[in-house]
Amino acid sequence: MNKTEQSTLLVSLEKNIHYLKEKFNNSTDLKIRPLTVNDEVIRDAAVLYLDGITNTQTIQENVLSPLLRIIKFDSIDAIITRHLLIADVIKVTSLEEILSGLSRGKTLILIDGYDEGILADTADWQMRSVTEPDTQRTMKGSLIGFNEQLKVNVNVLRNIVQSHKLSIENLQVGTEVKTDVSIVYMDGFVDQRILEETRKRIKEIDVIYLLEARVIEDALEGKKTLFPTVFTSERPDVTASALYEGRVAIFVNGIPYSLIVPALFLHYFHQPDEYNQKSGRFGYRFMRLFSWLFSIILLGVYVTIIRFHQDWVSPHFAKLFFKKSDTLVPPFVEIIFVMLLFQLLVEASLRIPKSTVIIVSLIGAIVVGQTAVTAKLIHSMTLIVVGINFLANISISAGGLYGSVLILRFIFLVLGFFFGLKGLLVGFILMIVYMASIKSMGVPYLAPFIPFNAKEMKDALIRGDLRKLINSKHTYPHKK
Template sequence: MNSIEQSTLSTKLNKNINYLKEKFNHSTDLKIRLITINEEIKREVAILYLDGITNTQNIQDNILTPLIKIMKFESVDAVISRHLSIVDVIKITTLDEILSGLTKGKTLVLIDGYTEGILADTSDWQMRSINEPDTQRSIKGSLVGYNEQLKVNVNLLRNIIQSHKLSIENLQVGNETKTDVAIIYMDGYVDKSVLEETRKRIKEIDVTYLLEARVIEDALEGKKTLFPLVFTCERPDVTVSALYEGRVAVLVNGIPYSLIVPTLFLHYFHQPDEYNSKSGRYGNRFLRFFSWFFSIILLGLYVTIVRFHHDWVPTHFAKIFFKKSDTLLPIIWEIFFVMIIFQLLTEASLRIPKSTVIIVSLIGAIVIGQTAVTAKIIHSITLIIVGINFLSSIAIAAGGLYGSVLTMRIIFLFLGFFFGLKGIIIGLVILLIYMASLKSLGVPYLAPFIPFRPKEMKDAFIRGDLRKLINSKHSYPHKNRI
């Protein structure tokens, strides 16, 4: 075949079948069913599908049986309109679209003598049941989380938002393997600038295949930053709330969470519990903020006290725990040792069977922690401080902020060790300036604080009245173009 023949179907059925076999490397799951229709003029027809991802009973009842019953063949359009009883059926001519359709679980009907084929959606994908989210759980409220099927996830959103204003744009990303991506927004609520930029950046992604949503996250974030500029969400109800706030959600087939933009720093301290219950509306966000603050500077403050500021603690306490400490490792190596232990325990808990997580935790807490203190490898205060630091970082893990904490705690640890309190203060000032310079698709990261927007403070530090929040529209500042 020349290049023209390879791009479109041939009138010869055997030529088309051989081409498709070669393209699939004679894969055994490519099934071909040959039949003969029309008693007046014998005409060969081939039904092709990939076994395992198609519903063979659907093919039998709605494609094969109607084709066999055809007594007079008129045209491909007549077959589609009069005989095939499947909702999603299209006429196709290009081989690239045929290959893409077959890999998505569609069934191909080829008729000898015609350069047109028929693609019918008979996909039957295996999927897990809908479960409660793992990391963004709620004490009260919805227990539904996303799964890996894009159609199921869209169905969950449609079930909550039963409105014609819910708009869904389907795109495909990937040159070799085309992955379905959905851009979702609420017409009349969405920030138009954010929507246009989201659409543009996703369309500009040039990759061979897309298996991880991180590729889209990188595209939406633009430049590399210390903080996440895209919020990852496992809960449909949180996604719906974001859509009504004028934000844009992106769903990727095969990924059990949504990507939400624009993302503000404040969003990482909001949790569904605050909107589903009366308690916690005033203090929980402050608690999470201080947890984040402690998680980045606590280790730095600790080494600062040990090295430079013994006078901050009672004299008797400082003499016992700091001046007369007889542990084997220097203070900074003690901290790194305990941090590595905690990180190893976290990694082990994620990689091993769930039934053995408790055993590993007991080994880490009793054997490693207690033995290390008894053997005077590390100080007991160091173990306590690093433990508090670890728990503080876990408290704000949802959404993607946890990764930035790991880096910042190391930075402030070295600032406190080498420069003391002045180094930590200077580091905090630089951090504030850096965060103020960040933008999530053109929206300032620290809004509504920098720039200050009083109207948007109703859902900032505390959760405001729900009726007022629901009836008010959010707006986002766009000082500079991206």
């Protein structure tokens, strides 16, 4: 048989090993341990594994030692049921399944004269320890965050949700290199239409390999929108709460956060602090909503006042800051320059060593900013306004809303500069209409406001009584 046509194991041990070595391009980390096992005759056998991702001690104690003690066996099934001490063991014939298994840290057992093999799970992946989330921290509550290992993330979630109703559906995405993906939901709580749509969209993904969760997000979002319709969370407690609300979580191996659908606009203003503390149940969400509004229209209002409505402020203030401004560039260019400066600071903070973040921030915010004001490149008021806008933007960045704010604040800046207050009002109305047309897995993005659902308002703008929230079931309106 031509090697290019081979799809299943052959009875020849030598040919099977030769095929696997070729498929791994004679990689030096593919280890082959030859041995013999006793049947009615002594048969040659081999144990194959990838060094570095398998536990060699487990292989020695639970695979090699039992095989060497075999006196007689009737079949491959007999070896599995009577001799091997590994919990996760399967019989295989497909070479594609074998190649995938070896790449995932499993150990392959082949015996000459049999066209069947055994895959035993002996994986020993190196992983980062479970630590506190970086972007969704809280003053009170859980300090555990997800890491890059899917099994660890499921383990942490099961520790929080200790119920048989927590259901895990494992899928693999990728035609050449398969990546493990898990769909997680609570049986009896989940919205079935959301669950079915999630399954459908993930199974329809056709990619060669999957390295980033963004591929899954694109599939779940469906139609491209300005606003995010998939919520991302580094926190197991936030994910568990979403499951109890009837939503669906998706984990991707190698990604240290969960994807949660549906993601409604209001979900981006809910934070764990509100459920772990007595204070803040009435004001925190209004503050974040105000911060979001502030972050998208403040710059537009500022240029509107400068160009069209200087009479809104006291004459002394207008004369000092607007009429006698002696900067070298117009206000619109000033704002763009300062926006780019702050964005560069954010990018630099993410790319450089943590030990130098404070130094870079000081250089950017104090030295560059102050020097630009002194050199009359920008006005001091412009620096203050953009700084406030930046802080408001950061306060609502958790979950994925940050990107849409960057685009919206520029749009409103242009509208305010060219059309003034009327342009801002028209732009805001059009934005609300656009948001009302968005769907997240078939659920209206502005629910429970549009369409209005009085029962769901108990956890909308204010956090209601926790006992009532826990005992009530969430419902989601769907597109007709």
